[in-house]
Amino acid sequence: MGLATPRPGEARPPAESPREAAPPSSRAPYIVGPSFDWAFFLLPPLLALGLGIAISGTPFSDEPVQLLGREKTWAGLMVGSLIHAHLVAVFFRSHGNPAIFRLYPLRFILVPILAWAAIRGSAVVAAGATVLATFWDVWHSGLQTFGLARIYDRNRGNPPSAGRRLDFWLNHLLYAGPILAGATMLDHFSSFESFDAVGMPWLASVPARMTAAHHAWTLGIVTVGGLFLLFYVAATVRLMREGHRPSFHKMFLLVTTGACSVYTWGFNSWGEAFFIMNLLHAVQYLALVWAMEGARLRERLRLKWGGLTLALFLGGVLTYGVWAELLDSSAESLWALTLVVSLMHFWYDGFIWSVARKQV
Template sequence: MGTSADKPKGYIVSPWFDWVFFLFPPILALGLGWGISGTDFSDASFGWWGWEVTWAGLLIGIFIHAHLVLVFLRSHANREIFRLHKARFLLIPALLYLGMISSDHVLITASVVGTFWDVYHSGMQTFGFGRIYDAKAGNDPKAGRRLDWALNQLLYAGPIVAGATMIDHFEDFEEFESVGVLFFSEVPAWMEGNQAYFTWALIGGGAGFLIVYVHHYVQLARKGHAVSWQKVFLYTSTGAVSLYAWGFNSWGEAFFIMNFFHALQYFGIVWAMEKKTMLRGLRLEGTRGGKWLVLALFIALPLLYGTWVQYLDTQLHSLWAITLVVSLMHFWYDGFVWSVRKRQV
């Protein structure tokens, strides 16, 4: 019988789980993007409850919103986490919702902010996984933290600003036209006209930063900092996929690729950390088949929410506001409910 000393070190859950849900998903998503490119699955539209959709667009939309709502299992269902931030979890969502249903300006601002917070948040998720892997390797959770943060923002946001999908993100500013704020609606055209300057700045600055980053970690390693190869693999593969997908979008599947692996990783981490919370909450601990029932609910209920969001007409502002609250709280809560420094993961 193996002992704890025989178990592979440096993984968050286990080798197979980490590879399936954390490490391999960026490469898997890239392969899926290549596989569906140019197929009817991705290009052929059909009517769905009055909407013209493609299977790829519909399913990735459901998956995206399903993973967004999962944060509440961590924030509200986990009693220890909930007790730490009650006001943030109860008061802020209510105030935000009231603001959005009371003012279209607030609603549109929340929608546009959500687009760019999503970009920042996505880089932060990869950053967070890397910090967990560093901690699992026995390193000081503060060592190299700022550089890792900057690296992940560079690798995720950089290709968006400098690449083929820039206008797809910045065109959200045009939503301000609907509330008569024309200044912000001109941002997409300005970005398009000046993208070349951002591109060269990111190439030059990014190259210099990578030199500083590698040099810093070489110095840390000489001082005894353990190199987490899981973190290195994750950052390298995610950065390469981000650069290719967001930067070039050769197959036209950048949104599918980047959102697929991001959501899959999130399903994985929430299940790994909160399955016991769900078992306790439903009083199914130790029951026959309890874990499988909880797993079925864990998958089905978020997907039902995601399906509802895809069906939703955003002209119904009171309902659209609910989805924006879920999205914004997901981006915000994730910044403090998975703290490595506080040993919450």
């Protein structure tokens, strides 16, 4: 496929210590290549932040338009379509890759059908699935940056196990911490309000109770997060003394993504936090799927030109994205389908890419 490294899900034998298993790396430091990585993995946090600031207060972001009976801003349509597009893109990896599909046929065929039936058949399940999708998305987003960072660290010649747990919790702190402690907390917990319609007022009151305790959450996250950052730095220095080779690309990714998350989720100074964070996440994910599956997709479609394959890939997922974003929520069966796509994306991504396992 033209990649500089093996696939993220490919297992590596753990090492005893950085000094023991960190010979000079023969790998290139990039996942795909310099231009591709900088454009689609490393710079998206800064580029998305810049674009979010640029559109803030403009008609593109603020003035609603009527589209197929739905009232949307152009910015909302853009990022909403990208969100749905990247969600459905996982199916190119799960169902479009024969080697992976053969490993988990029940997960890929039976589970989505059962999930759709449960959501469609029970209002309580539908409300619970909505909340689950909201917070699974937060967990999943932190793991995406974690996976990319670990690959850059591995490509630098470091053993996959060294510092892995530190990076795991750092990425969740940098992504989920500003949500719990910052200006967008209520926006995330508002999904609990759907329980009010199914006669579960205690769960529906979660947003109000979180708002009442928000100051305590903020103080706790800032305190624990600050202590963890000090511990992370000290642990990294210790690893370096044992022979660990710092990866510039990993550090650049973590610093820029973390700073962007703190600034946008935490303060939302420009009112574009959801646009910025979802844009950078979707761009990285679509690029990763294309890098891993583009060549295989071209072979399966028997196409000569990679550009045409890319156009079909992006055209397909974006068509679904626009459709899902403009879908009338009163079409309950179709709405349930989009929710199943979201849940399967988070689940499939976890075990296909193996970003939550001791393999990268």
